Amino acid sequence: xxxxxxxxxxxxxxxxxxxxxxxxxxxxxxxxxxxxxxxxxxxxxxxxxxxxxxxxxxxxxxxxxxxxxxxxxxxxxxxxxxxxxxxxxxxxxxxxxxxxxxxxxxxxxxxxxxxxxxxxxxxxxxxxxxxxxxxxxxxxxxxxxxxxxxxxxxxxxxxxxxxxxxxxxxxxxxxxxxxxxxxxxxxxxxxxxxxxxxxxxxxxxxxxxxxxxxxxxxxxxxxxxxxxxxxxxxxxxxxxxxxxxxxxxxxxxxxxxxxxxxxxxxxxxxxxxxxxxxxxxxxxxxxxxxxxxxxxxxxxxxxxxxxxxx
Numbered sequence: 001x002x003x004x005x006x007x008x009x010x011x012x013x014x015x016x017x018x019x020x021x022x023x024x025x026x027x028x029x030x031x032x033x034x035x036x037x038x039x040x041x042x043x044x045x046x047x048x049x050x051x052x053x054x055x056x057x058x059x060x061x062x063x064x065x066x067x068x069x070x071x072x073x074x075x076x077x078x079x080x081x082x083x084x085x086x087x088x089x090x091x092x093x094x095x096x097x098x099x100x101x102x103x104x105x106x107x108x109x110x111x112x113x114x115x116x117x118x119x120x121x122x123x124x125x126x127x128x129x130x131x132x133x134x135x136x137x138x139x140x141x142x143x144x145x146x147x148x149x150x151x152x153x154x155x156x157x158x159x160x161x162x163x164x165x166x167x168x169x170x171x172x173x174x175x176x177x178x179x180x181x182x183x184x185x186x187x188x189x190x191x192x193x194x195x196x197x198x199x200x201x202x203x204x205x206x207x208x209x210x211x212x213x214x215x216x217x218x219x220x221x222x223x224x225x226x227x228x229x230x231x232x233x234x235x236x237x238x239x240x241x242x243x244x245x246x247x248x249x250x251x252x253x254x255x256x257x258x259x260x261x262x263x264x265x266x267x268x269x270x271x272x273x274x275x276x277x278x279x280x281x282x283x284x285x286x287x288x289x290x291x292x293x294x295x296x297x298x299x300x301x302x303x304x305x306x307x308x309x310x
Contacts, residue, residue: 005235007184009044009062012055027051040066060201063088070194085305096224097177104175107151108182108205115232115287119181120151125303163214177224186231193294203227230298236284
């Protein structure tokens, strides 16, 4: 399959189907529906090893919420998006934990790098209750779920792998489930800060930008993991490759007999572009100039969605 960088199961499914000229993939089940004219919900379920190998994602459930025009969304639209997130998250939580069992929420990323700051910013908005239940139970409603939250930073500033930090916390406070929030990489610039992916398979920090760290999963931590990710970057080679696609399409409209253009395959072109742009040890990624505002919008949506779900 194409070697485009993307953390989104939906994109990897679409790429595989396109490359192999398939309508369906063995081991991959999909459902799509429109919530309204601006919000689309897609569910991808990987059911066996064949699906896992085809998509390059672990067996499990992947829910994608696509939002049109998020940059111009008003308060009512933001509330609607967070409600959709909350409902889907609640369904997934109910599979793994009871209503009063402890949850630890983890915001991955570097708060000083805007495209990577989503996780830590969401943590600042989470309604934590574990300390209140423990020290001020008289002020807490009966049945309140114990919720704790942490932004563990990144390896470059802490010197500690995130999964090592989380292992220590899990061993001490013993949550029944982790919700992990992270910034992702996408195949398409259109999905930047306009797509939310929820999955129950864990997460590999930095995988989308080639800076892979140890995975955060049930296998490494011993408890279920639900991840919430939002694309904030696209690989430069992907953007250039897409631009060339548009250019070639326009040329082909005027010169359909041009043999070279008609034979130029997208995967070959992408690899050539990637090699040309990969000067020295640098592999460039791109984020929109409006990323500050987009991160603020998505932070509010994700935090509100989590708070209502738990």
